[in-house]
Amino acid sequence: MSGLSLDARIQARDIEMAVDVAEGEVLAVLGPNGAGKSTLLSVAAGLIRPDTGRVELNGRVLTDTGAGIAVPPHRRGMALLAQEALLFPHLTVAANVAFAPRSAGRSRREARTIARHWMDAVDATQFADRRPHQLSGGQAQRVAVARALAADPQALLLDEPMAALDVAAAPALRVLLRKVLREEHRTAVVVTHDVLDALALADRVIVVDGGRVVESGSVRDVLSRPRSSFAARIAGLNLVAVFATPSGFETENGVRMHGLPDDDVGGTAPAVAVFAPHSVAVHRRSPEGSPRNVFGVTVTEIEVRGPIVRVRAVTPRGRLELSADVTAESVAELDLVPGLDVFFVVKATEVAIHAVSTY
Numbered sequence: 001m002s003g004l005s006l007d008a009r010i011q012a013r014d015i016e017m018a019v020d021v022a023e024g025e026v027l028a029v030l031g032p033n034g035a036g037k038s039t040l041l042s043v044a045a046g047l048i049r050p051d052t053g054r055v056e057l058n059g060r061v062l063t064d065t066g067a068g069i070a071v072p073p074h075r076r077g078m079a080l081l082a083q084e085a086l087l088f089p090h091l092t093v094a095a096n097v098a099f100a101p102r103s104a105g106r107s108r109r110e111a112r113t114i115a116r117h118w119m120d121a122v123d124a125t126q127f128a129d130r131r132p133h134q135l136s137g138g139q140a141q142r143v144a145v146a147r148a149l150a151a152d153p154q155a156l157l158l159d160e161p162m163a164a165l166d167v168a169a170a171p172a173l174r175v176l177l178r179k180v181l182r183e184e185h186r187t188a189v190v191v192t193h194d195v196l197d198a199l200a201l202a203d204r205v206i207v208v209d210g211g212r213v214v215e216s217g218s219v220r221d222v223l224s225r226p227r228s229s230f231a232a233r234i235a236g237l238n239l240v241a242v243f244a245t246p247s248g249f250e251t252e253n254g255v256r257m258h259g260l261p262d263d264d265v266g267g268t269a270p271a272v273a274v275f276a277p278h279s280v281a282v283h284r285r286s287p288e289g290s291p292r293n294v295f296g297v298t299v300t301e302i303e304v305r306g307p308i309v310r311v312r313a314v315t316p317r318g319r320l321e322l323s324a325d326v327t328a329e330s331v332a333e334l335d336l337v338p339g340l341d342v343f344f345v346v347k348a349t350e351v352a353i354h355a356v357s358t359y
């Protein structure tokens with residue numbers, strides 16, 4: 001079978017998982033701390049041997065506990081990218097990136113050409129002669145991406161690649177990963193805490209909890225119909241599919257959407273506007289003033305969550321389901337009940353617009 005298939009049981013960690021990733025598919029792995037996400041990558045990479053299990057990549061058996069097969073990490077045709085860049089500290093950036101092709105037996109000249117190509121792809125050529133300690137976290141992570149890709153892996157494993165970066169550096173790396181994963185149709189598994197990474201990078205998401213795969217599906221399906229408590233917790237975000245027009249972003253039914261787009265959003269590529277329920281104000285009358293987003297909706301459900309009340313509502317013909325978090329006082333003041341027509345209002349500055357893989 002082409003692609004990556006993994007099946008592993010590890011008693012000491014209470015892990016029992018089976019995961020398949022099609023060739024060219026990007027799978028996001030979401031889940032709470034200690035769920036087993038990193039263990040899943042370590043089994044795939046050959047860093048951990050399961051008690052029983054099997055790992056196969058593009059038809060090649062890499063682990064088979066029954067048959068005693070355990071191909072070592074560096075012969076698996078996979079590259080693992082961790083939270084920290086983990087570059088070789090004594091080598092220059094160029095030598096770090098050239099390392100894998102050199103180890104694979106390429107000539108010095110060939111390895112240099114390959115390294116140049118990947119440093120260019122991740123916009124790191126200007127650091128070629130620096131050593132890792134002379135790089136910022138974001139720069140080092142870009143070089144780590146180049147080093148991983150220079151090995152020409154058949155699958156990429158990414159363990160929270162954005163986690164160690166500050167908020168300013170993370171979007172740029174997300175854009176870069178989108179480019180290298182999506183445009184080149186790589187087989188990849190991305191472990192993340194961030195639903196935006198899943199939206200931006202993945203074709204499909206699984207949710208892991210307690211060492212088990214508890215959900216699998218498109219990001220939209222898992223978030224709109226969560227079946228696990230973890231997915232339900234992250235599912236509160238409002239997601240609205242949008243596309244770029246010459247005059248700005250619009251939803252599928254032609255409603256203008258004001259927000260803050262990422263750099264790589266535009267053209268006809270699918271995008272999604274994301275905003276949190278606590279950013280949504282509820283009004284009885286459509287407010288004046290711009291730039292803000294106003295959705296005419298019908299309240300469907302009112303759910304008390306401690307001091308906060310989550311108001312769920314749908315746009316006409318049930319096209320969009322949206323949530324707003326308000327206080328109990330405003331529910332009483334506005335006299336909110338299911339069936340009431342109201343306006344959900346969200347400021348443009350509260351709306352992030354991201355390019356997405358599938359929506």
Ligand SMILES: Nc1ncnc2c1ncn2[C@@H]1O[C@H](COP(=O)(O)OP(=O)(O)OP(=O)(O)O)[C@@H](O)[C@H]1O
Nearest residue numbers: 012013014031032033034035036037038039040208
């Ligand atoms: N080196 C280890 N030895 C034994 N058990 C471990 C080891 N590392 C992790 N575990 C256990 O394995 C289980 C899964 O851990 P894992 O690190 O894979 O979770 P995770 O989903 O990646 O968590 P996080 O999001 O916190 O990184 C946990 O119960 C953890 O305590």
